[in-house]
Amino acid sequence: KAGVTQTPRYLIKTRGQQVTLSCSPISGHRSVSWYQQTPGQGLQFLFEYFSETQRNKGNFPGRFSGRQFSNSRSEMNVSTLELGDSALYLCASSLRPTSGSNGELFFGEGSRLTVL
Amino acid sequence: GNSVTQMEGPVTLSEEAFLTINCTYTATGYPSLFWYVQYPGEGLQLLLKATKADDKGSNKGFEATYRKETTSFHLEKGSVQVSDSAVYFCALESTTSGTYKYIFGTGTRLKVLA
Numbered sequence: 001k002a003g004v005t006q007t008p009r010y011l012i013k014t015r016g017q018q019v020t021l022s023c024s025p026i027s028g029h030r031s032v033s034w035y036q037q038t039p040g041q042g043l044q045f046l047f048e049y050f051s052e053t054q055r056n057k058g059n060f061p062g063r064f065s066g067r068q069f070s071n072s073r074s075e076m077n078v079s080t081l082e083l084g085d086s087a088l089y090l091c092a093s094s095l096r097p098t099s100g101s102n103g104e105l106f107f108g109e110g111s112r113l114t115v116l
Numbered sequence: 117g118n119s120v121t122q123m124e125g126p127v128t129l130s131e132e133a134f135l136t137i138n139c140t141y142t143a144t145g146y147p148s149l150f151w152y153v154q155y156p157g158e159g160l161q162l163l164l165k166a167t168k169a170d171d172k173g174s175n176k177g178f179e180a181t182y183r184k185e186t187t188s189f190h191l192e193k194g195s196v197q198v199s200d201s202a203v204y205f206c207a208l209e210s211t212t213s214g215t216y217k218y219i220f221g222t223g224t225r226l227k228v229l230a
Contacts, residue, residue, distance in 0.1 A: 105218065
């Protein structure tokens with residue numbers, strides 16, 4: 001069974017640009033969450049999608065947005081990039097909210113964004 | 117609101133030493149508790165979990181017991197190996213009106229020396 005796939009794995013952008021990251025969940029998983037990981041702030045929740053609807057949102061500015069497609073693939077977009085957006089962006093999928101889930105999140109390897 | 121607090125790192129141990137990484141939580145109701153591990157260059161993966169009070173989760177020699185009276189879920193291993201060097205995250209999942217929400221601790225970096 002293929003795991004969670006994130007693309008691209010690495011990218012470099014300059015301030016002011018925008019970036020789109022992609023996440024393909026495990027087959028059958030309809031819930032996708034996004035996290036930002038930085039050395040100073042740890043793991044910060046961005047948002048969660050289920051059936052193309054955003055169900056939860058973290059405390060990030062409106063420059064951070066996301067969406068989910070009918071095949072459960074998800075994208076997140078960051079506009080007007082700032083130096084502080086440099087981070088590892090992790091995507092996780094799960095079987096939630098179905099009763100068949102034990103709550104486990106399955107993570108991709110992440111997309112490492114560097115903003116210069 | 118709900119929160120997870122885990123001990124600051126980094127933790128540096130010699131091989132075969134005993135490991136404890138403390139984790140305490142604040143939550144209403146009865147959350148599920150998890151430990152995730154992140155090896156260098158990888159995403160997080162589930163290490164163990166417990167869903168109710170007094171449950172003990174275990175995997176790969178690691179153990180953690182859900183202690184409701186002390187609101188704790190400390191991670192332990194009797195004899196660590198160099199290959200255990202990673203970042204460990206404590207997390208809880210709470211449920212409110214059918215909505216599930218995850219909260220992660222800040223992570224504890226473990227370095228094991230040969």
